[in-house]
Amino acid sequence: MAKKSRTKARDAAAPAEGEVGPRQPCPCGSGKRYKACHGAPGGARTPFVKRPFEGLPSECDVIALRELVPAATAPLQVSGTDRSVVLCSLLPMAAPAMVRASGEVWLGLQVQHAFGDPARDLGAVLTAALEQAERGEPGVVGLTADPGPGPRLQDLVTGDRLDVTVHEGFDYWIADVEDKDAMAAALEQANASVNPTVKLASVEAAYWTNVGTKEHLRWVMPEPEDQLLDALARLHAAGKDDLAPGSRLVGMFRAHGLLAPVWDLPVGTGAEVLEEPAARFAADLAEALASTEELTAAERAARQGLANRQVTIR
Structure with missing residues (x-):
């Protein structure tokens, strides 16, 4: 009997784009491999949900x-x-x-x-x-x-x-x-473990925090990831993503199917001064989201940089 091609077997088992491979960590956060958790036949009764809180108020x-x-x-x-x-x-x-x-x-x-x-x-x-x-x-x-x-x-x-x-x-x-x-x-x-945190009033789901050595603004946004990355790249390339003197959009968290961009802020910035710039940024973001033009070379580079600075929270 001829031996089966290991290469063909590997190719057949390769996951499609966006799917979780059997030997990869299960997205549910259990710490198990997918094939031993939600990928196991009968191993988990509840399918993994990428965006579990969709449709929930706020x-x-x-x-x-x-x-x-x-x-x-x-x-x-x-x-x-x-x-x-x-x-x-x-x-x-x-x-x-x-x-x-x-x-x-x-x-x-x-x-x-x-x-x-x-x-x-x-x-x-x-x-x-x-x-x-x-x-x-x-x-x-x-x-x-x-x-x-x-x-x-x-x-x-x-x-x-x-x-x-x-x-x-x-x-x-x-x-x-x-x-x-x-x-x-x-x-x-x-x-003693609580970092000072303030919810901005001018926009939805944006939270300032002081971690001691620096301050951050973390803003959970509801838009689909690809569209949001395009819009953020447009604003970054146009120099419209600063929220305060010395602030910098440093990356983003990915949590429960949504992105949360994160800005570093100089110590002493505080939450109050962010209200007006955050509202202005939200208006600029809505305009960028509505754009159907192709990304420029500078915008594509900005998008790649943002995509490389993502941390998934499970």
């Missing part, structure tokens, strides 16, 4: 709160209940959800279930938390296994947008607790 802010903002909250309107529900960037002990003694439900965003679809996981946790609250049982709610089919977060949440409040620390953890001294040490330790 999708860009949700991504920012999940990946970039340390301490923030937003009330949620949930269909089928008048119970108070609060979306939180982070809960004590990184809990997925909590039913408070008051009966209020808190849902945590900064949780890595690694079941393929964070919106499905959050929907399952929220559903379980609401059921637990109806039973009058305060405590932590979480997932121990892939929840399988069911409502996603955007299937449960109503309204057009979220009203996000950025906090200086995690004092909201104990806002409804009588014995605040019992959590004082844990709260102090958690607050």
Whole structure:
């Protein structure tokens, strides 16, 4: 029997453009190879979703709160209940959800279930938390296994947008607790890790932060990646991407199917002075997005440079 061509076998197994190869890390963030996780037959019941929060009110802010903002909250309107529900960037002990003694439900965003679809996981946790609250049982709610089919977060949440409040620390953890001294040490330790953060008011989903040695503006944008890269390249080549004296567009994060451009800012810039330039940049960006002209050589070079300075958050 003739030997099979190893080259042909490799070619047949090569993934198509945009697909995940069997030996590559699974995009869900589990740390496993794709063939042993979401690429395994029957290995994962929930398919991996590239843009899991699409259709959710304030999708860009949700991504920012999940990946970039340390301490923030937003009330949620949930269909089928008048119970108070609060979306939180982070809960004590990184809990997925909590039913408070008051009966209020808190849902945590900064949780890595690694079941393929964070919106499905959050929907399952929220559903379980609401059921637990109806039973009058305060405590932590979480997932121990892939929840399988069911409502996603955007299937449960109503309204057009979220009203996000950025906090200086995690004092909201104990806002409804009588014995605040019992959590004082844990709260102090958690607050020590928080970098000052401010949400800009003039544009959507843009957050200034001070990390000590420098300041940044991180801005989650809803446009498709290719179109956004073209538009950013046009503005960069035209010198229209500066937001403050000494600022520089240094790259971008890719998170949950969207891009978040990042600007370095000189220490002492602050958030307030960025409001007007950010609004102006948003107007210029909208014009650049509408352009149908071919990129110039300078714009193509700028685009390549931006594409090479991307970091994917999983």
